[in-house]
Amino acid sequence: MSNQSGVLNGVRVLDLTRVLAGPYCGMMLADFGADVIKIELPGKGDDSRANAPQINGESAYFMNLNRNKRGITLNLKSEEGRNIFLDMVRNSDIVLENYRPGVMEKLGLGYEDLRKVNPAIIYGAVSGFGHTGPYSKRAGYDIIGQAMSGLMSTTGWPDAPPTRTGTAIADVVGGMSCTIGVLAAYSNRLKTGVGEKVDIALVDSMVSSLEIINIIYLNTGRIPTRIGNRYEAIYPYDSFQARDGYVIIACGNDKLFGLLKQTLNIDALDNEIFRTNIDRVTHHAELKSILECWTRGHDIDHIVELLLAAGIPAAPINTIDRVTKDPHIAVAREMFVDIEHPVAGKITMTGNQVKFTNKKATIRFPAPTLGQHNHEVLKELLDYSDEKIEQLVNAGIL
Amino acid sequence: MSNQSGVLNGVRVLDLTRVLAGPYCGMMLADFGADVIKIELPGKGDDSRANAPQINGESAYFMNLNRNKRGITLNLKSEEGRNIFLDMVRNSDIVLENYRPGVMEKLGLGYEDLRKVNPAIIYGAVSGFGHTGPYSKRAGYDIIGQAMSGLMSTTGWPDAPPTRTGTAIADVVGGMSCTIGVLAAYSNRLKTGVGEKVDIALVDSMVSSLEIINIIYLNTGRIPTRIGNRYEAIYPYDSFQARDGYVIIACGNDKLFGLLKQTLNIDALDNEIFRTNIDRVTHHAELKSILECWTRGHDIDHIVELLLAAGIPAAPINTIDRVTKDPHIAVAREMFVDIEHPVAGKITMTGNQVKFTNKKATIRFPAPTLGQHNHEVLKELLDYSDEKIEQLVNAGIL
CATH class of the missing domain: 3.30.1540.10 (formyl-coa transferase, domain 3)
Structure with a gap:
């Protein structure tokens, strides 16, 4: 399922992430040709499978962020599920997760556990506040990243309330920061054989994106606030x-x-x-x-x-x-891509913004239905028999 | 000048970028330990050296985005300047530029020219609209990316105008997309020896960041617009x-x-x-x-x-x-970092949001003054004598 012609051909990613920030990271790697295996809770799956809009009972939200990924179910709370996961880690390059900090450690699957079975593993984590510090255990959502980083206080009009950016920008920027981290660490590992843990906080990611805004306060004492549509640094x-x-x-x-x-x-x-x-x-x-x-x-x-x-x-x-019909954006830059989904039928997704000249990013196949690739993946990675896989399904482990 | 302990130790980057999107990409690579050499126009330098706030005549805007980079001046319009650049390309891994599409080709320094002297070179370009398509030659700024991607139409309040996000988010997301592209291509090049061109448009980058917003229109026909601070997909x-x-x-x-x-x-x-x-x-x-x-x-x-x-x-x-004094963000996560600049004195910058466990991102030295490392870099990379370098300075080539 790896894209022969992508820049990440041959890279295997185990993607435990849910909803947006983590899945966005996995999506980038998958679009570039990595074999990304999404691992979901049996019977339930990623929370965002329930998100609107639903098309024939399939979430377009989920389908966009999980295209190009294979999907399996696995109960990581069971001893057998945990062992299966560790066996998959032995055969993989990158693990992605966006649980609340501490959850993976409680499952016995923290970075220290994983590097014991595969010292070269790259472990990418996205959370609201990161894996260190006093707020670490707080749940973090996009809007909380936007609020606590100061972004909302500087977005909008002087006479109106602090304003949320009209997309989940903290999730997206967090997902991009994680992608940058795991790719940089992966290139180091290709040279040294040594793995890495990448710890991304949504709040930190937004703070970094505030560029001149923080810098103004830190170096002049003036507090930037809402100034409408103009920019602090240039005019008109x-x-x-x-x-x-x-x-x-x-x-x-x-x-x-x-x-x-x-x-x-x-x-x-x-x-x-x-x-x-x-x-x-x-x-x-x-x-x-x-x-x-x-x-x-x-x-x-x-x-x-x-x-x-x-x-x-x-x-x-x-x-x-207008954006989706624009001759430059939609046609020349191919920023909207149709794909056939087995249940939803024809759906349209956002294309990948990274345009390579030689080994292009591609959308090759639709997001998985829940557990769609259980047999395929466990046979291929761990050489399990159909009988063994059926037993695991019946036991609620897959 | 490479960080011995960074994940990108030993990677050399030639950074021709100006202002924000491109420099942000170079900054990420530099924070990770790459040797990033910023190349500026003799006598003038990066436009953003003139941006506010100025501290002892040095721009804090510029200093934030160009820390950890060495700086040389080079007139790429002169035949000799062009040849010096090509000689540096032979010894480098990544070239970054954010000129208007066509400018590098006109200088005889497009991707096709560079790959002739170094087939393994990774070429990362950021522009408003990308290197293909009908708007390709238009100048692109952050606010244009925010406007044309649809982001502004969905940010703000139903009874107020379309709203710009309070930071240059299209530039930042464009710079991050370029970082993702060059790192993915670099890991492929470590395995195959083959280079790559990465072509990033600010508008495409924002379209990708709109996640569920595009998806709603494309799959249901409803046009998402300004809805204040709530989110299309979940409530409360x-x-x-x-x-x-x-x-x-x-x-x-x-x-x-x-x-x-x-x-x-x-x-x-x-x-x-x-x-x-x-x-x-x-x-x-x-x-x-x-x-x-x-x-x-x-x-x-x-x-x-x-x-x-x-x-x-x-x-x-x-x-x-409040953000800059927060015990979690500022102290535990080290998102604000002081550094001593030879002219500006003590300045505070934004830390790097990618937290590696083993080989940390670091801020090691301040942004260069214009041409600060002319001697150091040309001696080190091309073995030039002090005399030769002085001649080039006097001829206006450096």
């Missing part, structure tokens, strides 16, 4: 009211602002207070009102076309339907 | 008004909702319309008003303490000053 770089909605104009440096002045030919822009980028950030309100005076008189499409033709970064704010 | 999972601000309560599954009911002991929660998670998502407004009736009567700290004690995920919404 904001949304502007057009005749038919909002448009983005983004001048990241003096050269682009020069082009903007030249294109719009508005006298008020030739002011010393707008000379350098730091000047423009300071006088953003004056600059916005001058630019918006102009944008209010034109349609989004006209503004975007005019500015792009002059080499000035500009964009419409797309709704989701 | 939202911010709630407390006596002294807002608090997060997040029940990701039926078991946690059961615990919440038990803890609060409010009759109205025992309603059939709140039975399953999908029921609760449907009836989120009724459920929010019942819960908020209770939260309004209590302080944030009391609510968080009470719910955490009962095993129910809850959190305050931190402002940035």
Whole structure:
């Protein structure tokens, strides 16, 4: 089930993760050609199998994040289930889990247990707060990562409440951080033979993503807060009211602002207070009102076309339907991919954003139904007979 | 300058990137112990050296994203500069760039040019729209990625405009996607000797991060839009008004909702319309008003303490000053790190979120001043004499 032509061809991953952050990591590795075996609780499976939207009783949420993975069931609380898992670890490269810290240790399957049977194993863990520190045992969800990292306090409008980003960004960034960690550790292990534990917290991941926001407070004492759509570090770089909605104009440096002045030919822009980028950030309100005076008189499409033709970064704010039909995003970049699922029928998923030139990421097969590959995987990895597998199913271990 | 004890010890990276998305990728590799050589335009350097906040004339923005990198200057537009770069490529593993697509080809330094001198080179590119497709040549900034991917259309409040996430999340997620791509390709190259080009678009990266948001539209036809702080897939999972601000309560599954009911002991929660998670998502407004009736009567700290004690995920919404002083985030997880910069003095940066157990990520030395390591790097990599290097400096090539 490994993709012969993927960059991770031949890598085996045991994926114990549920819902989003961990499964996103496993999905990236699977899209790159690794043989990712998702291991779920018998009879129940991943919580997100119950998430909306459901298509013929299958969760599209689950199907997106678990494509390209084989699926088995295994009761890790039973002695026999635990032993089966350890035998699989002997034959694998990477283990992923996103249980609450301490759960794997209680099962006798913590990193220290796994490295005893396979010293080269790469162990990737994602949790709300990480495996060390006073909040370690607290449950962590995306919204908690967004709230405690400070992201929500800086997202939104000055006169409105702290705002959640419209996707589970802490989960995604946590999953990406875990992917980065396990891949870096895997390349080290290819050279040294030594394994590694990678411990990712959603909160830490969001703190890292806050880049200039933390840096401003830490180095100047000013507390960044909600400032709408503008950016702390550059201006003009904001949304502007057009005749038919909002448009983005983004001048990241003096050269682009020069082009903007030249294109719009508005006298008020030739002011010393707008000379350098730091000047423009300071006088953003004056600059916005001058630019918006102009944008209010034109349609989004006209503004975007005019500015792009002059080499000035500009964009419409797309709704989701427009994104999925965009000729660049959907067609040229193949960011939406159809696949046939045995129960759900034809479903559409998000493509992989990592575009390799030689060994491409691919979506090869749909997410597993619960326990779909029990026979296939246990025969292939551990040489079990059909009879033995049936016994394990009947005993509730698979 | 390689970190002996990092997972990427011995890996050499030539980092041509500017501002945020590309530099974030180089920063991750540098924190992991790679020898990352940042290459900047003579006399000017990275645009972000001019970004606020400035400390003794050094940009804290730049210093955060370029710590652990050595820095040289090189004019790639000169024939001699180009040849020096190609000679460095022969001795390197990874090249990173975030120019507008086509710029590297025009310099004679595209992937096809580089693989001729080093077939094993890993080439990581980050741009707004990627190296293929009709928008490829458009300039891309973070806010454009946030706007065109649909993220802004789903962030914020139903009665307010589309909202930018309070950090440059498209740049960060683009930089992470590039890191994932080059590390996966590097592990393949360790086995096969074959290089790879990794082409990352900010817009694609945000589309991938939208997980359930795209999936809802693609598979049901409903267009997700701004819904405030709640989540499309689970409920209760939202911010709630407390006596002294807002608090997060997040029940990701039926078991946690059961615990919440038990803890609060409010009759109205025992309603059939709140039975399953999908029921609760449907009836989120009724459920929010019942819960908020209770939260309004209590302080944030009391609510968080009470719910955490009962095993129910809850959190305050931190402002940035609270984050940087948090005993878990700042102290136990070491997410803020002081370093001495030769010009700026003591500055504080964001720590690395990838916590390895055996070979830790570290912040070893500050960002380079412009051209700081010209002599050191050219002697070490290409065995140039001091005289030759001085000549190149005087000729404007370094």
